[in-house]
Amino acid sequence: MSGSYPDKIKQLPLYDGRFDAHKLSADNCDVLFASYPAGTSIAPHTHDTENHGIITKGELILTINGEQQRYAAGDWYHVPAHAEHAADFEVETEEVEFWFYK
Numbered sequence: 001m002s003g004s005y006p007d008k009i010k011q012l013p014l015y016d017g018r019f020d021a022h023k024l025s026a027d028n029c030d031v032l033f034a035s036y037p038a039g040t041s042i043a044p045h046t047h048d049t050e051n052h053g054i055i056t057k058g059e060l061i062l063t064i065n066g067e068q069q070r071y072a073a074g075d076w077y078h079v080p081a082h083a084e085h086a087a088d089f090e091v092e093t094e095e096v097e098f099w100f101y102k
Contacts, residue, residue: 004094005094009033012033018042019042021035030049030098031099032096034094034095035093036058036089036094038090038092040088041089042087045084046082046083046084047081047099048081049102050078050100051098052078052098053077054095054096055095056094058073058089059072061088061089062077063086065085081102
């Protein structure tokens with residue numbers, strides 16, 4: 001996994017999913033430190049978790065229920081549980097994402 005995260009973050013277990021990330025598990029929450037190469041697309045999908053994230057580098061183009069919005073470094077975003085969403089990354093991007101379980 002690429003990215004500019006500190007070595008301690010890179011030593012966390014790898015997330016087994018649609019993108020590259022290291023995962024920190026907590027009570028009722030997973031914290032993902034994710035890196036996306038330029039040109040990455042994540043197809044529309046849903047999940048049971050409520051997600052909050054902050055972009056730390058680059059830009060996220062997030063589409064939720066057909067509405068598209070751009071998030072730059074320093075911006076927080078929210079994806080409600082069960083909302084259909086997709087993500088595109090035109091430039092190399094990193095984020096910290098919090099997945100809260102009900």
